[in-house]
Amino acid sequence: MTVTSSPSQVGAGLEALNERVRYDLACLNLPRENWVPSRAAHDGRHIYDVVIIGGGQCGMVAAFALLAAGIRNIRVFDRNAAGLEGPWMNYARMETLRSPKTLPGPSYGFASLTFRAWHEAQFGNEAWEALDKIPRPMWMDYLCWYRQVLALPIDNNVNVEHVKPEGDLLSLELSGTGARSGSVLTRKLIMATGREGTGAPKIPGFVATLPERVWAHTADDIDFTALKGKRVIVVGVGASAIDNAAEALENGAQSVRFLIRRPQMPTVNKMMGIGSFGFTQGYAGLSDDWRWRFMHYSFITQTPPPRGSTLRVSRHDNAYFHFDCGVRSTRIDGDDVVLETQQGEVRGDFLIMGTGFEVDPLARTELAGYADRILLWRDCYQPPRELEDDELGKFPYVGRDFAFQEREPGSAPWLRHIHCFNYGASVSLGKVSGDIPGISEGASWLVNAIAACFYQQDVERHWQQFQDYDTPELLGDEWQASPLPSPL
Template sequence: MSQTISPAHSGGLAALEARLREDLAWLELPAPAWVPPRFAENERVLDVAIIGAGMAGLTAAAELRMLGIEHIQLFDQANAGHEGPWVSYARMNTLRSPKQLTGPALRFPALTFRAWYEAQFGREQWEALNKIPRTQWMDYLRWYRKVLALPVVNDTHLVRLQPREDGLLTLELRTSGDAQTRTVLARHVVLATGREGLGGAYVPPVARHLPAHRHAHSSDAIDFDALRGRRVGVVGASASAFDNAACALEAGAARVDMFIRRSELPRINKLTGIGSPGLVHGFMHLPDAWKWRFLHYSAQSQTPPPRDSVLRVTRHENAYLHLGSPIDHAAAHADGLVIDTPKGRYELDYLIFATGFHSEIDTRDEFAAIAPHVRRWRDRFDPGTELDNEELATSPDLDSRFAFQERVPGACPALARIHCFNHAASLSHGKVAGDIPAISDGAQRLARAIASMLFDADRESHYAALQAFDKAELAGDEWTDADAPSVIDES
């Protein structure tokens, strides 16, 4: 959804950008570069390489720059301006978050979505806005990247992440259309890989033998126009399940059946009820048992789909919700699919699984060199049978700097410089590495940790610089020693 820029505000963005430059200048930001350059194999080593240039990657890069860490680079596999889910597999009409949340603004008013919006459309339209249109949020992130001059390399994906014996990290990268890979060296790597995190889309076993042209995960590219006149099934009760069902209905599907395991839709977003700076800053310091308890309860309660998303589906007469209907069996035949649930059998042409994501790092080829060494929560914490939760158990056990920790001490020290800034960090740090509400807090926590690690690693250089510094504050002629012997003039 787009809006026409009002002529009254056509110069608004230029004025806003000037205001942002002035705000940063008054705060003396970004800080001057202070990290000593490092070279290896006749190349300048990146201080920080960031994999992913969506909202989390951009916010982390912006804060690193504010702290004077200049030699950074972001890499994203998407085309420029298409990073993250917003114009790929996100299919809601508007964001689910309240419009006033400041998101990646890093506490700079001129960097907020509201400032960007009002500069173009005015205060009255802001007041009239209900929720932020999804595609307009992507427009804002494009501006965010541009106005902060963040260095992003697009159409490039990580093929392999490999620790070196000298403590550096090798990133083997491939750009779209290139047969050959290239390597980049970095001191720190940030994995800002969003909801997909360290793993990928989760598809239940019942789907794994179905023909590829008959089913998809909700994060896949789906040709909804091809579903016109077809019988479509959607598995799940999440927001994305309703968004995909709505897209199929709006494209002209003959019938859409939603198969929902629970006997009732969840209605209350429990974590919203305790949202506060206390949760943002306090969660990471909770005892392990309490961290697990909070997120297990939240997962069991589930997050309800937004009311607008549900109504977007239920207003169609050819939409059918089947509660208490997990899929027991699915099979393909010449004309489509047959689905069995406890409530009955259904003939379908296409099935969409809105079944979430997993965090199994072992399933990602690019992490093959580090995955065996990464400690998960299941490696050291037993919640008991009553709180068993496989998704939480596979979460990486991160330190206070979002860094991976070793399963076997000493086996892979480089993990301390690989930072997991994505959904998989939730159990260790809370929801500060991917969702809009606390993304700035998470980015600041991450960037300050990396800054401290870089300073410590270069302490000898900084100490040498301390010793070598010789800019005098005083010239020596500003005072007279009252106890010095008088000089007698014998002339």
């Protein structure tokens, strides 16, 4: 539903909300003053305390949490232009978010920073009550406001090409039009890089024989207008596959055929049934056996696409769902893309891979040269035969602070300074570093751990500061010494 309001009403509403945010922060004395001792490299280069890769919702709530904690010497780098951070205006193609509108998201415990507060400030309570799901572009508008009202230090159009150790620090090689220099130094690095944060789009081997012009992954920049009149084949039936199929149909595709390995459509989102405050807080402390069991079950049952998105596709008569129809091979025959499936041959003009993302640290160019030293789940846990899962085994085995750990102790000690605040941490810590419901909880864990680490690393300087502190609370004129009275 689209709700309109006059520009004057919108501006006045948001400005009032901005004042409310500032008042809420002031009441809690936030952001705190910086308490982390400054450092400089031997050659005079500036050293950041924390650099965040990614200016989307996870990167922003992490930045706000750091500032609120009094860790002020930070920077956020995002490869996209301002307003295009994260997937929302790039490869996300759903009409609305799956998450309920009432979730607090990146608000970090502040009611004034919620989507609801932002929406009501502009459109009023009646419009909020009438709103069903959050339109995707509106969520991006909210995140842009969140960045602005909190004055988050984000540099856009900056790529972090490579990260390497430099003594006790990390050196980040930068590129892009927004980069102020070719490299920066930091004590801590947070990878708030979203769904593909510790991997890459999952590309099945059967597309290797096809020219790139005839296929794309759902994470690619697809020209859907060019698919008008075309026979489109979609592999997979997850949310991204459904959303991309809808875009193709709405742009005039002649037909869209889903090729689905499963015998039937998944219909139950199991994670909705287990999500609770207890799960969020308790999952990370479970044994490896329990954590593996939960995530394995989540993977094998699969999350269904949202009902609204599925109806968006099925209302088209030229959309076809083919189950028990896994792809065996592909080839080009004249102008046709030909797929051999479990049920026979399928021909089309363009292939869309709705196959999701894989977690594989070796695929990250930022970690090139030492990604193989990161401890993975397969390195430290052997599941029962009936629960074996190669995909789960590739997830990094991170600590409660989201930090990578070494596969071989002593081989890469700097890994503890790189924090995996993205999808890659989900097997170790649960849904607290990517999905909207738990990101504020995750940011709190992350920043509390970083703050503790900084204080412990600088304990000698804090001890000296403790001893040197000499600002008196009493000035000497508050009392008068009296002799004891003489004994009677």
